[in-house]
Amino acid sequence: MKKYNIGILGATGIVGLEYLKIFDLVDFPINNIYFYASAKSVGATINFRGKDYGVIEATLDNIKDIDILFSSAGEAISKELVPTLAKRGIVSIDNTNAFRMDEGVPLVVPEVNAEALRGHNNIIANPNCSTAQLVVALKPLHDAFRIKRVIVSTYQSVSGAGKDAVEDLTNQSKHYFDPAHNVPNRYLPYDIAFNLIPQIDSFADGDYTKEELKMVNETTKIMGEKIPLTATCVRVPVYRCHSESVNIEFGKPVSAQQAKEVLFKAPGVKVVDDAAQKLYPMPRGSENSGDTFVGRIRVDNTVPHGLNMWVVSDNIWKGAAYNSIQIAQEMIKMGLI
Amino acid sequence: MKKYNIGILGATGIVGLEYLKIFDLVDFPINNIYFYASAKSVGATINFRGKDYGVIEATLDNIKDIDILFSSAGEAISKELVPTLAKRGIVSIDNTNAFRMDEGVPLVVPEVNAEALRGHNNIIANPNCSTAQLVVALKPLHDAFRIKRVIVSTYQSVSGAGKDAVEDLTNQSKHYFDPAHNVPNRYLPYDIAFNLIPQIDSFADGDYTKEELKMVNETTKIMGEKIPLTATCVRVPVYRCHSESVNIEFGKPVSAQQAKEVLFKAPGVKVVDDAAQKLYPMPRGSENSGDTFVGRIRVDNTVPHGLNMWVVSDNIWKGAAYNSIQIAQEMIKMGLI
Numbered sequence: 001m002k003k004y005n006i007g008i009l010g011a012t013g014i015v016g017l018e019y020l021k022i023f024d025l026v027d028f029p030i031n032n033i034y035f036y037a038s039a040k041s042v043g044a045t046i047n048f049r050g051k052d053y054g055v056i057e058a059t060l061d062n063i064k065d066i067d068i069l070f071s072s073a074g075e076a077i078s079k080e081l082v083p084t085l086a087k088r089g090i091v092s093i094d095n096t097n098a099f100r101m102d103e104g105v106p107l108v109v110p111e112v113n114a115e116a117l118r119g120h121n122n123i124i125a126n127p128n129c130s131t132a133q134l135v136v137a138l139k140p141l142h143d144a145f146r147i148k149r150v151i152v153s154t155y156q157s158v159s160g161a162g163k164d165a166v167e168d169l170t171n172q173s174k175h176y177f178d179p180a181h182n183v184p185n186r187y188l189p190y191d192i193a194f195n196l197i198p199q200i201d202s203f204a205d206g207d208y209t210k211e212e213l214k215m216v217n218e219t220t221k222i223m224g225e226k227i228p229l230t231a232t233c234v235r236v237p238v239y240r241c242h243s244e245s246v247n248i249e250f251g252k253p254v255s256a257q258q259a260k261e262v263l264f265k266a267p268g269v270k271v272v273d274d275a276a277q278k279l280y281p282m283p284r285g286s287e288n289s290g291d292t293f294v295g296r297i298r299v300d301n302t303v304p305h306g307l308n309m310w311v312v313s314d315n316i317w318k319g320a321a322y323n324s325i326q327i328a329q330e331m332i333k334m335g336l337i
Numbered sequence: 338m339k340k341y342n343i344g345i346l347g348a349t350g351i352v353g354l355e356y357l358k359i360f361d362l363v364d365f366p367i368n369n370i371y372f373y374a375s376a377k378s379v380g381a382t383i384n385f386r387g388k389d390y391g392v393i394e395a396t397l398d399n400i401k402d403i404d405i406l407f408s409s410a411g412e413a414i415s416k417e418l419v420p421t422l423a424k425r426g427i428v429s430i431d432n433t434n435a436f437r438m439d440e441g442v443p444l445v446v447p448e449v450n451a452e453a454l455r456g457h458n459n460i461i462a463n464p465n466c467s468t469a470q471l472v473v474a475l476k477p478l479h480d481a482f483r484i485k486r487v488i489v490s491t492y493q494s495v496s497g498a499g500k501d502a503v504e505d506l507t508n509q510s511k512h513y514f515d516p517a518h519n520v521p522n523r524y525l526p527y528d529i530a531f532n533l534i535p536q537i538d539s540f541a542d543g544d545y546t547k548e549e550l551k552m553v554n555e556t557t558k559i560m561g562e563k564i565p566l567t568a569t570c571v572r573v574p575v576y577r578c579h580s581e582s583v584n585i586e587f588g589k590p591v592s593a594q595q596a597k598e599v600l601f602k603a604p605g606v607k608v609v610d611d612a613a614q615k616l617y618p619m620p621r622g623s624e625n626s627g628d629t630f631v632g633r634i635r636v637d638n639t640v641p642h643g644l645n646m647w648v649v650s651d652n653i654w655k656g657a658a659y660n661s662i663q664i665a666q667e668m669i670k671m672g673l674i
Contacts (some may be wrong), residue, residue: 085663149639153490153582155571157534167530177511194506194575195621196492198582198633198647203612206634207593228639231429232582232647234492235573238531245490245535245569245582255543275540284532296535302486302565310535310569 003031004328004337005092007066009037009058009081011046012075017071020048020286020323026325029332036063037073044119052132057234060084066212067337070324071095086122091337093124093324096199097210099234100125100218107221111268112328116224124327129319130154130211130233130242131218134291136318137246137311140266143261145305146251150229152215155236155243157283158192160315168192169237171305190236195233240314241283250305256297259307263294269320273297281312289314290322340368343511343663344403344427346395346418347410348372348383352432353498356407357385358625363662366669370495373400374410397421404674407661408432414640422652423459428674430461430661434547435556437462444558447663448605449476453561454668461664466656467491468555469546469571473629473655474583474648477603480595482642483588489552489568492580493537495529495621497652505529506523506574507568525572534572546570578620579652587642594635596644600631602650608633618649626651 006028010016016037023030035046036058042160045052051186056062056072071078072092078098085092106116112135117124127135138147158165164187172193174181190197200211209230215231236243239316263269272281273295281293292313300306313319331337343365347353348532352375360367363420365609373385373395382389395410400422415435422429431590436442443453444462449472454461475484495502501524509530511518527534537548545568548622550567573580600606607619618630629650637643650656668674 004546037575062620151584151639155573174509174514177507189615191621195619196573196575196580197619198617199615207612207633213521230584230637230639230643230645232633232645234580234582236492236533238533243535243571245571247488247567247584278526278536280535282527282532282534284528296544296569299401301569302488302567306567308567308569319448
């Protein structure tokens with residue numbers, strides 16, 4: 001079996017380090033691996049499969065001799081590097097907002113639209129974390145019952161905002177109990193410890209945040225057709241895994257049991273739903289899995305064919321590193337790399 | 338001005354202690370005051386307006402010489418005591434689920450349905466916390482634009498589950514950072530620190546929780562007409578104030594600006610909504626207020642006349658103690674006590 005030369009861009013970030021765990025779990029066929037980050041991380045070493053690697057500064061000159069770049073260093077650096085690398089024949093699986101809505105760039109969740117990979121031009125976009133887990137749950141339901149409208153309220157963990165936001169939660173929580181604990185400059189717009197911030201990313205059209213608009217636009221692109229969707233995105237004091245309260249109106253009749261049966265058979269979905277046993281997905285306990293957990297499935301009688309459900313997944317895995325590696329595996333299987 | 342003899346039932350609980358702060362703020366006309374709780378709290382003293390009061394065991398024999406009982410000791414004790422006290426002429430403003438849906442018991446949020454108080458038979462029910470703040474925001478919008486359907490996802494603080502749940506959050510959070518910190522028996526069904534629990538109260542019809550069904554049934558009773566509503570209720574690691582992501586379909590056209598103008602003039606509502614300034618309500622900062630804070634008001638274009646908004650209020654104040662005292666004030670004003 002062919003082995004690939006791999007680059008990790010943003011190697012020292014939350015997502016960067018997570019690729020390594022997953023490469024081992026899925027036995028990804030790696031020949032050489034290179035770790036790229038900004039100049040300030042040069043000097044750091046990263047251990048992978050028993051060997052130490054020095055971090056290389058992420059420049060167009062330095063990123064070479066690789067087949068696939070897993071790119072998670074932020075939108076600006078992706079825009080600077082990825083298009084040129086694509087011209088040089090390097091396939092980038094990009095985990096930023098840089099190219100997601102670009103024509104000619106497939107936006108892929110393999111369980112939903114792997115076929116879109118055939119149209120790639122050496123750049124594949126990984127969706128926003130809150131969208132990825134949502135479409136994994138929506139697609140099988142749409143195929144079975146035709147979705148007419150989706151209303152989603154999110155409960156998003158701080159790791160979705162990066163290392164600094166994780167430190168905000170830790171420092172502010174410790175400070176809450178011990179005011180002597182020092183709280184450095186805040187990264188999130190307000191304190192997140194024991195609080196909720198109903199703003200993720202900046203504000204845009206119609207007073208929606210960009211995060212909310214991404215869910216609308218990315219869902220339509222991945223599903224391949226217009227899915228009327230409205231979202232409210234909220235940051236919660238949770239470290240890992242995003243949760244979503246999802247209300248769906250369907251074109252066809254649906255019972256809770258039918259929905260469960262469809263989701264039970266769906267790729268990438270795990271149904272966790274037993275009221276008698278108090279079983280439902282929660283962020284703690286859903287970490288380090290590429291699955292999307294769905295529970296609290298119940299009929300909403302305020303519309304002819306309505307359903308409520310609760311969707312939880314690891315935002316760093318299915319929302320980022322795991323989905324990107326799935327994309328690479330799928331491309332290998334399809335003979336595209 | 339007449340002064341009243343007041344009893345507090347559940348005097349040592351979260352809600353019980355909060356009445357005292359509010360009595361002073363609203364200058365409630367108190368003659369004598371008595372504090373009732375279970376036998377295990379007898380011996381404790383409570384200071385009010387500079388005087389120490391001993392806690393009295395809550396029995397039918399002991400609860401006497403009062404005009405108004407503010408009752409917050411739980412459903413079982415309310416069912417045991419309140420109906421007999423009503424026959425003896427004591428007006429109970431009951432903050433439990435014991436009588437809320439009973440015919441002949443007004444369920445009142447004064448900004449919405451104070452007139453219902455006229456039908457009282459010495460028992461008035463205070464609504465569930467998540468319902469109270471919701472109807473304060475819904476009523477003016479319904480009057481202006483006719484609500485057709487409401488979809489709500491809640492983000493409810495641990496204080497809604499009482500003192501033990503508050504201690505759960507504290508102990509589990511401290512334990513998270515310092516495993517040597519002892520965590521006693523858990524009160525909530527799962528760990529709440531850095532987690533979300535999509536279950537509040539026990540499960541009932543259609544796999545909805547009782548909390549979710551309360552929102553449906555109480556909203557209809559308070560609004561005085563059937564409001565199609567579906568709810569998903571989630572416990573979040575926040576100490577105080579409940580938050581709600583609310584999607585509404587109206588019968589009449591509505592713009593975000595029109596909705597803001599209506600809410601700006603509505604009693605008990607404070608609009609906090611300025612995207613450019615990153616202003617929106619959050620639980621931290623909304624404590625110790627009887628107001629319902631509304632922000633993130635924006636048009637939902639997936640239906641003809643849709644709106645999303647974010648509603649935050651202090652569950653111990655508007656959801657309990659403050660609303661109960663407002664009810665008493667209203668009854669005094671209406672000559673009902």
